[in-house]
Every structure is written in structure tokens, then in C-alpha cells.
Amino acid sequence: KILNSKYLVLPLALAGALYGNNIVMAAEDPVEINYSKDSLTLEFNQEADHYEVYKNGGLIYSGKDEKFVDKDIDSGQNYKVGIFKKNKLDDIIEVKTNKEEKDNQSTRVLNQEDDIDLLEQQINEGYLETLSTTNFVKLKWSNIIDDDGFYEIYRDEKKIGETNGLTFIDKNVKEGQRYRYEVLAQVEVDETKKNQIDLELKENKLDLTEEQKRELYQSRGVMTKIVDIPIKNSDELKGTTNFFGEKVTKDSNNDVSTLALPKSEEYAFIYRTFIPQKSVMDPYSAYWLAGDNRSGFDPYSNKFRTESNVNVGFWMPYMTHFPETGQSHKCYTSACVAPYAWTKQASTDGIKLTKDLVTTTKMQWRVNHDVGIPFSSMYPNINYYYNATLTKSSLSITGSHDKAPAHEFYMFPASGSTSYVTIERWWVDSSWDFGMLMPGAPQDYFNFSM
Structure with missing residues (x-):
């Protein structure tokens, strides 16, 4: 499970030394993602003879143009981009995003009276997108309120780093593996609500330690994404992975295999x-x-x-x-x-x-x-x-x-x-x-x- 208590914030120099093996600083993303209300644009920043874009296992673009616009967008977009040099597959880049115009489905009225209300709205309306290659995974997320300004990053329920920015890059990945990434933010209630909680504790004769009270005062927001690391071969590019990690391919008639x-x-x-x-x-x-x-x-x-x-x-x-x-x-x-x-x-x-x-x-x-x-x-x-x-x-x-x-x-x-x-x-x-x-x-x- 994710730890319920907040880690002590490390000085930046120590944090870099502690988590340096997992983080790389990329000067430019191999694929840049841009949104409009009705479309999504992929811009390719890696030199290539040509590019191929697959969506849900089907080829939707092949050409030399370094920009592709997809006007057929829905709730979640999953792409695989093939980078070809000298007519050979040089790299695969997988893009997953759930950024969208959100439907008004919220079951609660969010009045933003305090930071907890704001956290709820930001988690409900926010997004976490990933860009993965055979060598690294980049996470990018919408702004979330956090008391100390540092987001904690977990992979498969183990903490791998923290950052005060809105991106994180993990280079300690293996081809063909599935990872669960989580971005954690935490916020305490204000003093008025703390006093209300203390009064409830007293009325219900619940005697808690100061540490237990801090846990009781605190709310958590978690953005989670399941990421599949691609394997650099043409079958991987043309196929897709279902919700349960099984590989799916299509034949020449575009029919799904068994x-x-x-x-x-x-x-x-x-x-x-x-x-x-x-x-x-x-x-x-x-x-x-x-x-x-x-x-x-x-x-x-x-x-x-x-x-x-x-x-x-x-x-x-x-x-x-x-x-x-x-x-x-x-x-x-x-x-x-x-x-x-x-x-x-x-x-x-x-x-x-x-x-x-x-x-x-x-x-x-x-x-x-x-x-x-x-x-x-x-x-x-x-x-x-x-x-x-x-x-x-x-x-x-x-x-x-x-x-x-x-x-x-x-x-x-x-x-x-x-x-x-x-x-x-x-x-x-x-x-x-x-x-x-x-x-x-x-x-x-x-x-x-x-």
C-alpha cells in the first residue's frame, strides 16, 4: 500500500543524490502533445525517414511530416509512434493521456471553501499523461494543491522520488514490463475544521495521539496511471495491450486475433x-x-x-x-x-x-x-x-x-x-x-x- 504518512522533505541536493538513478532530464520530449477542444496534435522531435502512428492497434498515419493531428478523440487516447530510419524501426514511443473536456459527472457540489475542496476538484478534473519508450517513462500531470509543494512519486507502491514540478522521468524501466505509477499530494484541513474534529473526538471519547490526529487532519489526492513499456519490434508497434496485460494483434484483414x-x-x-x-x-x-x-x-x-x-x-x-x-x-x-x-x-x-x-x-x-x-x-x-x-x-x-x-x-x-x-x-x-x-x-x- 502507499504509506499513509508524509515523508520528510529532503533538501534538493540530497533528493537528487538519493533518486538520481531514476531521473533523467530530457532537453526535449521525443513526442510533444498539444490539445485543442476538438483535436490532439503529436509533434515528433526525433529525426526519422518516416513516422508511423498506431491507435488501438490500427495504423492511422504514415509519412514524413513531423506533425500529426487526430480529430477522432474520445475519453482516453493511446498511441504508439514508430520512428523509422533507413527503413528500419529505430524506436517506439507510446503516449497515453486522459486529458479531455470533462463531462459534468461530479456527484458532489464543490464549493472550494478550503484546500480540501480544491484538492477534490483538482483530482476529479485533473489528468496524468505518460510518454514511454523502451528506455524511460515521462509522467506529466495537471496542477494539484499540496501543503509542502512536493509531490511524491510511486512505482508499484514503492516511492521512487519526489518533485516540486509537474513532470517526472523514470529511466529505470525494462522493455515489455507493466508499471503502476502514482503521484501523491497531501493537504491538511484548516484550523476551524481541526477544532471541529477535536470536538467530535472529545464527544465520542476517542483519545488519539498527536500523530494519529495529524493523520486524521490530512487528506490525500492520488493520480494513478498504468503504463506498458514497449518492446522495439514491428509486432509490438502494430499490436496493442488490453486492460489485463495480454498482447493483442491484428491480422491483414484488421481482425483481432484470438x-x-x-x-x-x-x-x-x-x-x-x-x-x-x-x-x-x-x-x-x-x-x-x-x-x-x-x-x-x-x-x-x-x-x-x-x-x-x-x-x-x-x-x-x-x-x-x-x-x-x-x-x-x-x-x-x-x-x-x-x-x-x-x-x-x-x-x-x-x-x-x-x-x-x-x-x-x-x-x-x-x-x-x-x-x-x-x-x-x-x-x-x-x-x-x-x-x-x-x-x-x-x-x-x-x-x-x-x-x-x-x-x-x-x-x-x-x-x-x-x-x-x-x-x-x-x-x-x-x-x-x-x-x-x-x-x-x-x-x-x-x-x-x-
Whole structure:
């Protein structure tokens, strides 16, 4: 998981020495990306005899012109650019961007009363684009508010650097590998909200350490991108990679090969909340609350507090929702074994799907989650939301969730394959995290694309 606590900011000289093996300073991008409202322009800065541009596995440009304009743009653009010298493939550059005119899908009114509201809006409306070659990956993102002005950069959940700019270049990559990049920003609530949180803690008799309070005051924003490093050969240039990392190629008739996505192009998006511990102390009574007794994240687990399962399919397009809740138990002791003091089950009415678009080429939907512990209205609800846009070649999801309990969000091929893509995960370590559900407690905001 991404660490919940902020690293101490290193002096620039030390940071350069510590992370220097991962960063290169490029004088000029091999491909420059420029946007207008209705088109996207690629400008090639590497000398070549000619260039080839492929989109979703199909050739859309071949020529000597150092500029290509694509007027057929949608929610997410994925290109592969072939650089040819002396009639041989010299390099492949892959471009992925989710920068676009955003649809007004937000499920919350953002009034920007403070930095937390601004962070939410910037994560929802922002973008993270990548330019990858066989030798390096460049990340570029929209401006995000951050308390110390330094963004932390993670690759596959390990910190690889930090920067006060809006770009980062990682040269420690290998051909054919898939990486998950994350750009992290963090913001604290203002003094007024800190005082409100402190009052809630006092009223609920929750005694936290200063370090725990700092975590409670802080909100996180994460921009995430899945990046596939190209392999320098013509098959790689002409093919594409599906959501689950499998290579897809097309034959001479432009038909997708048997390695492609399932013909029905069906997917399941499963979001779960769960309590990792076997039990947690109930702050509102003398009992204990049963947890889900899980040692870690598990995309196939049937142990959860709540689950939202959205199934979509492009062939004869459909979108269905399967919400579910687990039984809740109050226990006499921390061992939490039957007979229980009290057993109830929360309603699924608080897990709602809104369908915005269901077609053979594009899906858009929203899920809102507002579900409480079913024993009494005094317990705070678990809240999250997300907005999703899916095409046959791109996925972008923005959302927000409480910082308790644990959250996990995955995409599966509905064919029953063992493959999956992790969209978002959040872990809690102790029972004090119950305080993260208090009214006014900051949330975690995420923007995922691939």
C-alpha cells in the first residue's frame, strides 16, 4: 500500500543524490502533445525517414511530416509512434493521456471553501499523461494543491522520488514490463475544521495521539496511471495491450486475433469495504464489533462489510448492479464468537448506481455509497463515490472514500479469468481508525486511468 504518512522533505541536493538513478532530464520530449477542444496534435522531435502512428492497434498515419493531428478523440487516447530510419524501426514511443473536456459527472457540489475542496476538484478534473519508450517513462500531470509543494512519486507502491514540478522521468524501466505509477499530494484541513474534529473526538471519547490526529487532519489526492513499456519490434508497434496485460494483434484483414479481449467485451467492477481485524472495540457501547478477519487485500475475498459489483458489456450493451452487505455482529468479548450479543444486516439501499451512458462503444456510470453500521443511527456511515468512463481501449475513474475501514476496488474480465486490475486500495491498521468516519474527517481522493 502507499504509506499513509508524509515523508520528510529532503533538501534538493540530497533528493537528487538519493533518486538520481531514476531521473533523467530530457532537453526535449521525443513526442510533444498539444490539445485543442476538438483535436490532439503529436509533434515528433526525433529525426526519422518516416513516422508511423498506431491507435488501438490500427495504423492511422504514415509519412514524413513531423506533425500529426487526430480529430477522432474520445475519453482516453493511446498511441504508439514508430520512428523509422533507413527503413528500419529505430524506436517506439507510446503516449497515453486522459486529458479531455470533462463531462459534468461530479456527484458532489464543490464549493472550494478550503484546500480540501480544491484538492477534490483538482483530482476529479485533473489528468496524468505518460510518454514511454523502451528506455524511460515521462509522467506529466495537471496542477494539484499540496501543503509542502512536493509531490511524491510511486512505482508499484514503492516511492521512487519526489518533485516540486509537474513532470517526472523514470529511466529505470525494462522493455515489455507493466508499471503502476502514482503521484501523491497531501493537504491538511484548516484550523476551524481541526477544532471541529477535536470536538467530535472529545464527544465520542476517542483519545488519539498527536500523530494519529495529524493523520486524521490530512487528506490525500492520488493520480494513478498504468503504463506498458514497449518492446522495439514491428509486432509490438502494430499490436496493442488490453486492460489485463495480454498482447493483442491484428491480422491483414484488421481482425483481432484470438489473444484479444473476450468477444463479448464484458467486465466486472467490484468495490468492497471491509474491517481487517477479527474485532474492533465499539466506541458507542461496552461491546465489540466483529471484523472480517482478513490479513490483507484479496480481489477474490467473500469477506466484506459492503460490496458493489457493476457488470458492463459492449456486445448488446448492458450495465447491471449487484450490491451486497455482510452481516454485522456485536460481541461480548474481543474473541467475537457465537453466540453474539446482537446480529443485524445493513440495507443495500445506500449503494446506488447511476447509469449515464450505455452504448456499444462507451460506458459511463456513477456509484454512490452511504451505508451505516446497522445497530443504531449514532454510528457514522461509510461513504465513497466514484465516476467511471470506459471505452474499448481506455478506462478512467475518479472518486473519493472515507479513510476507514479498508477499501479495495478491482476490474475483472467477466469471462471468469484469474486476471484483474487494481484500481484503488486503502488499508487501516488499528481500531482507532474508526475515528476516520467522524463527520468532517478528510477523505482520500483518487484519479485512475489506463
